[in-house]
Each structure stands twice: as C-alpha cells, then as structure tokens.
Amino acid sequence: MELIVEERLKQCTESPDVVKNSSSPAEARAEGDDGRLFCPQVFDGWSCWAKTAAGGVAETACPDFITGFDPSRLAHKVCNSNGTWFTHPESGKPWSNYTTCVNLEDLEWRRQVTKIYETGYAISLAAIIASLFIFIYFKSLRCTRIMLHINLFISFATNNALWILWYRLVVEQPSVLSDNEVGCALLHISLHYFLLSNYFWMFCEGFYLHILLVATFTSEDKLKKWLYLCGWGLPAVVVVLYTTLRITDHDPLETSECWIHESKFNWVLVVPVCLSLAASFTFLCNIVRVLIVKLRAGPHVGSGPSPSALQAVRATLLLLPLLGLHYLITPFRPESTTHPLLKTYEVLSAVFTSFQGLCVAFLFCFCNGEVITQIKRKWNLHVSQFRPRASSFTAATTVTFIRSTAAPLPGEEKV
Template identity: 25%
Template sequence: MALPQPLLPLLAAQTMGGSRCRVFLVLHALCALLILLEIESGNTTASASTDCARWCPLNSKCVNATACRCSPGFNSSSGEIFTSSSETCDDIIECGPPPVVSCGKFADCKNTEGSYYCTCNPGYEPVSGAKMFRNESENTCQDIDECQLYPRICKGRSICVNTAGSYTCECPPGFEFDQQHPNLCKDVNECTSETKPCHKTTHCLNSVGSYKCRCRPGWKPMPGSPNGPNTTICEAVISFPTWTPPHGIKSQSLSHFFEKVKNLSSNSDSPQVTIRDLIKSLEELLEEPGDLETLDSWARLRIATNLLSGLENFLRTLALTMPEAPFTYHSPKNTELSLMIQKQGNGNVTMGQSHARMLLNWSMAAGSKDSGPSVAGMLSSPSMGQLLKNAAFNLDSEKKAELEKTHESPVRAVQHSLVSAVNSVFLSNTKTEKLDAPVTFAFSHSVMRKLETRQELICAFWKGDNKSGGYWDTTGCWKLGGWNGSITCQCSHLSSFAILMAHYDIEDLKLALITKVGLSLSLVCLLLCILTFLLVRPIQGSRTTVHLHLCICLFVGSAIFLLGIENEGDKVGPGCRLVAGLLHYWFLAAFCWMSLEGLELYFLVVRVFQGQGLGKRWLYLIGYGVPGLIVAVSAAVKSEGYGRVKGSVSYCWLDYEGGLIWSFNGPVAFIILCNAVIFVTTVWKLTQKFSEINPDMKKLKKARVLTITALAQLFLLGCTWVFGLFLLDLRSQVQSYTFTILNCLQGFFLFLLHCLLNKKVREEYRKWACMVIGNKYSEFATSTSGSSNNQTRVLRPSESGM
C-alpha cells in the first residue's frame, strides 16, 4: 500500500538525523503505519457499504460488495444469492401449483407476500379452534352438519340432506321441484307420467305425494291381487258383444277389419286407447275399401248396416268401463265421438261436437237399468257415406201426400244426396224405437246455396233391411228449422241420422202424355221416312243417304228410350246397363249423322260448285264408327256408370255424379256448336241467293221461305237438343216442355219437311196411290216434274229437303 505524500519528507529528515533516532523513528513509523492502515480500512468499508445499497433489489440484503441475498419467502431466478444487478427477488408461491407445502385434507392453502397459511375449506371447521395453521400436522378440519346447525334451511316440503362440506334440499317421494318456484316442492301426478305406474287393466288415481291403482268400472281385481297398489291387475266383468261380418258376404278388407276388432276386444288396453284404435280401423276400412268397391249395392248397404249397429254396441260397452266423466275424441280424419257417462237422474242434457249436437232428458238414457251410471254417445263419421251411395229413400206417406197436394201431381221418385256426416246416436237404454219424449238434434251440413223449387233439406235416419240392405227413412222425424249450415230436427226414436238434400220428381201427367204421344208419332213418321228414302229413286244421293241413316238412328234410339228407359226398383241390373249402353250409342250416332247433315248442307249451299262432299265410306265411318269408339272407351273406363238410381226408380242412362255423362254431353255440345255455325252461315247465304235470283221478291214471301228453311235446318242439324242436354235431370218446367215438344216431334217434322214438302216425293206418293187404287200415273205430272228449273229446285226448300 503506498504511503501518503506528506509523510515522505518527514521520514527522510528523520533518517538523516542519525542512528539514535532510528529506533524512535521506527516505532513512530510503525504507529503512523498502523494509523494509516486503520484509516484505509475505514475508508474501504465505507465505500463498500455505499455500493451494496445502490444495486441490491427489493426484498434482498447485501452479502458483500459483489453479492446480494433474497429475504426469506423470496427467490431469484439464480437462486437465493446472486451477483447480477439485473436479478429481482420474487415471492415464492408456496400454495402452487405445483404446491410446495401440504395443508392436509379438507383444507386450502392461502398464499401471502413472502409467506402462506392454511385454512379449512367451506363447510368444514377446525376442532382446535385455530382459524389458521402452517402445515398438515396442525390440520384438525372436520365437516359441518348444516342440517342440524340450521334445521329450517330447506323450505316447504323439501328435506335437508347433509353432504361432505355442504348440503342439498330434496323433495320427498311423490313430489318434485316446481319450475316457477325452484325452492318449493309440488305434487307429482304419477297417473299422467310416461312411466304409467299402474297396470293397463287398472285406472290410476292420483293423491298428494302418492297414487292408487284401482279397477275400472266393469272390471274386478284378479284373485290374489288387492285393489289399490301399483301391482293391482284386473279382469273384465263386462263381456264385449259378438260382432261378426254379415252372413254371405266375402271380403278380405272386411275380414281384416273384424280381425282388428277381435284383437281390440281381447286386449287389456284402456277404453280410451281401444276407442281410438277402433275409430282408426274404421277410417282405414272406409277410406281404403279395397274389394268392397267390387261388391254390389245390396252387399255394401248390408255392410253399412252391420257397421253402424256394431259400432253402437261396441262403444256402449266400452263406455260402461270408463269413469263417470264426459269424453270427446276427434280423429285426424274428422271422425268425432262424444260420450257422456254419469249417474242416473232427470233433467235436460246437451252433448255433441262440430258435426252434431243433441238435447235429451237424461232419464231416457238409463231406461230400465236398476243401478250404475248411464251412457249417451254420438259417433259422427263423414266417411260412412261412401258405403251408403245409391241407397234408396223411403218417403213417408204424410210427406208424400203433402207434396202431391202442393204440386197437384203424384210424386214419381225422390233423388237425394248425403250432405252431412252420418251421426250414430246410442244410449245405455237399448229400447229406443219409441221414446217417451222426442230428442232434439242440430246437424251441420255442407249446402250453402239457395235451393230450387223442388229441392229440400230433410232429416233422415238409416233403417236396416235384409231385403234391400237398408234405406233412408223419415218416419218419426221432422224438421224444425235451419240456418247457417245447420238443420234442427226432432225424432221420436234413435238411430243413425243424416241430412239429405232431396229433389222430388213430381210426375207431370201432361208432360208424360206429350212424351208418349210425341215419341209414338215420331216413330211412325221416322219409319215412313226410312221407307221413303229407301224406295223413292228420284231423290237418291249422298244427302238422302245421310237423311236415311239419321232417321234410322233416331228411330232405334227413340224406340229403346220409349220402351226401356225406366226400370222400376232400387237395383241397376245387366239389362238396364245394356239399355243405357244402346241409348248412348244410338243417340251419339244420330248426332254424328246430324253433323254430316251440316257438312252436306255446307257443300250444297256454300260450296255449290266446289265438290260433292264426302263419300259413303267416310259417311259410314263417321256416322257409326265414331260413336262406337266413344262408347267402347267409356264402357272400358267406367262400365258401372251405365244405369243410375234416382229415388225408387232406376233410369237406364249415364251416371251424372261419376262424370260419365260427359262422354255424351261433350260430343253433343261440340256437334250442336258446329251445326249452329253452319245454320247461321246457311241462312245468310240463302238470303243473298234469294236477293240475286229475284231482287223484287216480296218481303213477306222471302220471310216465309227463309222461315221454312230455318226450321228445316234446326231439326235437321239437331239444334233443338240444346234445350235438353240433361234430359233426365231437368229442373225447369219451361225447359222440360220445350225440349219434349220439339224433340219428341222431331220425327214428325223430318217427315213433313223431307217427304211431304218435297215435290218428287209427293209425285212418288201419288204414283203409289194410283197403283194401289188401279189408276195410271198421270203423264202430265211426270212431264211437269221434268221441266222444273234446276237452280230454283236446288234453292226451294220444298224440293231440296232443307
């Protein structure tokens, strides 16, 4: 270590002073040196202390001039002691993760700045009473029983259940937490749950917190099975009625339906489920009848009678096994059932649904029953009408007399159509043929338009009959009124009811006489026309051929119409279908020949010098081939449409409802339309030709000639048939009389215009008359006939046959 500069001269002077002073000087130097060393040591310590305080970080202590140490509970990235000024002392997380210390079970470690402590978890408390501890050996935590510490911690009916470190509130058996009030328990209705705690032969009765399983009415517990617990099993006391298909009718669809009914009566489902399954099976049968459609009308009506009576018995039995309460079922396919089961008593009761409603005195429901509940039921089936098509209608004598008095003519038949559901009504009382007091009904129907003069909505009921299968009747039922799609009726008996729209065919004696006399006269005249066209040679030609075959078709068709159009009875047999087919063919053939008349007239008047018209081959092909093709296709597509029933009379004609009538009305309307155009064109052309031939012709004479020509064309072209395209379904007396007079005398007018007013034909008639009486034919008449002007003969109606 270097000495301080001020001491050097002093030491030099003392050295130079001599030897005696050397010892003193040496001692003095040693003392000075010790003093200097102490001073140097103090300066060094002070400097070092000042440097450590300058760079050691927070939470650390200085070790020496180059090192620092972290305080307890802190650590640096280099360890406890570090020498770098960039290091820091961070808190040690003893509680982890990962944990450095262990507090033991049911305890939680809590970290602090530079230290930690342990506490018991929520729901636990230390036995020692100390709230904090440092290690696992000091842990005395144990569970707190909140249910004992706070007895009313759970509200309502809920029960406190202690758990490790906590507790839960649970509902007792038979209860569940309310969704609106989560802390409160409410009763569980086990009877409506999906688990179905009771056996299907029993009825579930809910109680607060529990339930009971009891046998339904008409059932009893099986031996060894008590009535009440969930193990109760019951057996039926009431036996279901025997329900079998009608005797002598074979149908796979019907057999399949009764097989389902048999399974329903033998199973142990609840009556509500059995009712739904029964209605579903019935709807499947009616909407997909299968081979039922191939059966005749009698068989289908017998099946309908069997189904209606069987349904009443089956549903009555099921209702007696149900609890005393109203029951309504509306199927997806619009079949509705209403049941009322209650104790016997008096007083009016109203029940029903959208199809029908009923008001009756409840005393009638029980009848002669001694005890037990009474049942009233109403089944409304819109699909049942499918089986009741073409059913007969029996008009009671009082109603018939009233109609005949009003119209002053006998009622010939009643046409009807079903416009409501078929409503079957039944009671516990099975003797309902004659009730002590009438029952009032309100039936809904689908007719919203205004009815015509001879139409009426009537209340009818279905009456089974072994001979006919069944029919609609009105005896014992009368209508009270109706409004807004509903009819109110009263009946003195119960059955299956419906609303029918009836159209009364009032026999018009005058019209019938006109028809018979007119057709008879037309047949004679048509026969004379046929003989004339065959035998009179001077008029032979293509137009005469068309006239001939038109008269033949009209003669055959009118004869068949007069002799076979009506078939008394409620069945359409093969003979009636054959008559309908023949009428279809011959009248269509007549109209086809009328269309050929129009073509010939067009060639004659409009295109006088441009051709002779169609050849005979084409005439026959159109006149007889086209109607044959139409009838063949119609019979192949819908043969059952030939012959139809209207009331008690079967008309051998085409069915209106099935659409087959358009195989006649369509071609007829087309031909009449085309001939009407030809008629107007012809009259217009004739007017021009008359003016060209003789412009000075008097107006009166011209009008007379045009009138005769127009009448001839009208009957020749069939334009008068426009008054009666629907001959068998007329509604207007004016239309009926007009059509009958014009068309029943069509043969007479054809004979008059084509034969009597034709000069050549008259000459032939004179010739034949002279041959018959023995006189010779006048040569003068023959020469006169040969000198007639050709053009005038073509245009004069009496000679041209127009």
C-alpha cells in the same frame, strides 16, 4: 247398392249393442240401468235404428240410395211396450215403416211426365217409320242426300224405340233397378249411342249441304265413306270412352241401378253434341252466305242452287235449333225441387225431346217437295186404273149423234 249397404252396416255395427236383422223378441229386448225396457240398436238391411225406449218411435232419414225415396223425409220404427221392435202381422218379422219415404204426389207427377215422353217417342217412331218406308219405296228418290236422311231416320227410330223400352222395362220396374243386371246397363249404353248418332248424322246433313254448294267437285263415293264413319263411327268412340270412365270409377253410384243416376261423366256425351251442333250451325251460316251471293249474282252467273238444295237448306236451318234446344235449356233447369218453374221445365223438356223425331219426319219427308210429287204421281196412277174408259162403240155413237144434230157445213144440205 250392395257396397252402400255394407258401408252402412259397418257404421251401425260399431255400436256394441247392435242387433242385425233380429227376429226373436227375446234377443231384441234390452234393459237399462234403471230397469226400463229398451229396443236395442238394430240394422234392418237399409238403415241403422238407434236404441229406443219401450213404447217410443225411432226415426231416421230415408235412404238416398233407393230409387223413388225422398232423403229429406223420415222413416220410422215402432218399439213395443215390452221392449221389442214392432213385427209385421203378415210376415211376423220386425218391420220398419218406409212408406213415408215416397212422395206420392211427386211420384204421380213423374208418372205423368213419363207418359208425355212415351207418347212423344211413340208418335215420333210411327212418323219416322212411315218416312223410311217412303224413302225406300220410291226408287226415284235415291241419292246421297236421301241416303243421309235414311241414316238419320234410322238413328232416330232406334233411339226412340230404346227410350220406350227404357221407360217401360227399367224406369217403371223397381225390381229391375235393384237387380242391376248387365242387360239394363247395355240398354243404357245403346240408348246413348243412338242418341249421339242423331246429332252426328245431323252434322253430316249440314256438312254435305256445305260440300254440295261450296265444293261441287267432290267424289260422291269417298264422301259417303267419310259420312258413314262420322255418323256411326264417332258416336261409338265417344260411348266407349263414356262407358270405360263409368266402369273404372270407384264411385258405386256410377254403376248401380242400371246406371240411372246422373253421372259426373255426362260431359263426355254433352261436349261432342255441342261441338257437332256448333259446327253444323257454322256450315249453315256459310251456306246461307253462299246462297245469297249466288242469288244476287243472277241466273246467268254460274249454275245456281237447285230448288231441292234450297229446300234442304231451309229444312236444316229449321231443324238445327230444334235439335239443340234441349241442350240450350238444360243449364236453366231449376235446382230446387220446390221451384215453381220446375214442372214447367220438365214438361217443356219432355215435349221438345220426345217429339224431335216427328219434326224431323215433317221437315225432311212429309214437307219435301220431291216426296210430295212422287206420292201425287203414284196416287194419280192408282186412281187412273179405276176410271171408266169409253168403248169404241160408245165413242162412235157419240160422234154420230153430235154430227147428226150439228148445223150443216157450207156446201152441205141438211136432210
């Protein structure tokens, strides 16, 4: 932002009668050839105000580099009747009115959308943490497939937590945006790294299922190493490239205001995500084909897919379109800010994006048959500890009573 301000100052100072940040009425007063008073051209730190006749009002477009300002609106500055710019009664310094630059209705709407994001991420984070606890607590669930679920959930949990921090500490704090310190830029980079890792671990889920059903004779240890490299390593390469491009670019908007502005290098992030989703979809199509062939062949031909594998395939098939839905609807975003469907798009985008973690938790954990079985077994063991047990005396008394009141057996004589 400093570079933009310097450029605007340079353009403004090309005029010989410009006054920079003048606070003295004597310096601010100018007189024309006809004896009329004028407020001279002045730069207030954001905008250049033209020479204005005494008693008039100068107007200029709102600066587009200030977050929250609408550049289509006009700011104004009052020139007093004595040829001096209006001074604020509290500060006693010349004051420009930028309050009209903020669309209060649009600001309130964006706050509501932000609340949807925060609520969705918070609920998803709670569900994912609960799922992680379940996977880690039950040792009988530990296998390569659950290992994939755990890493996928870790990436989702971290990403959701970072999004909440981003909205609370950056988006809702104009001072943080204007300061543009290194910390908020690192938060932006970390956020996009874990966002990418979500989709790469989703790719690992589909790839592992494909290997499990198509190439059954694969070393688990070697496979795990490649999965870890893909899930955590490839996103790091992509994010390093994305960061390097933004830092080395000469456009000041690329590295201003905590990198909150839409970047022309977003394709570096979008392309790998789309490729991973396309690859996962290809894997799942082949998995479905293999399953159909095995099921048609009957139970006597080959071992056939296990019920847990079938359930994992169903969950992945349901989850994949959900994770890719956000990117599928992005090209259809209305460009005009006055489009009647823009608000509908923003709400749907907020819901689909922020509640992804909740859907992942339900499909891979809460609706997982193995998990449900383990929880029921643990619950039954817990309940059985509190059930009253009959003592040996009570049991003997009960048997004696039943025997004494029963009908005599053949050969016996009832007394």
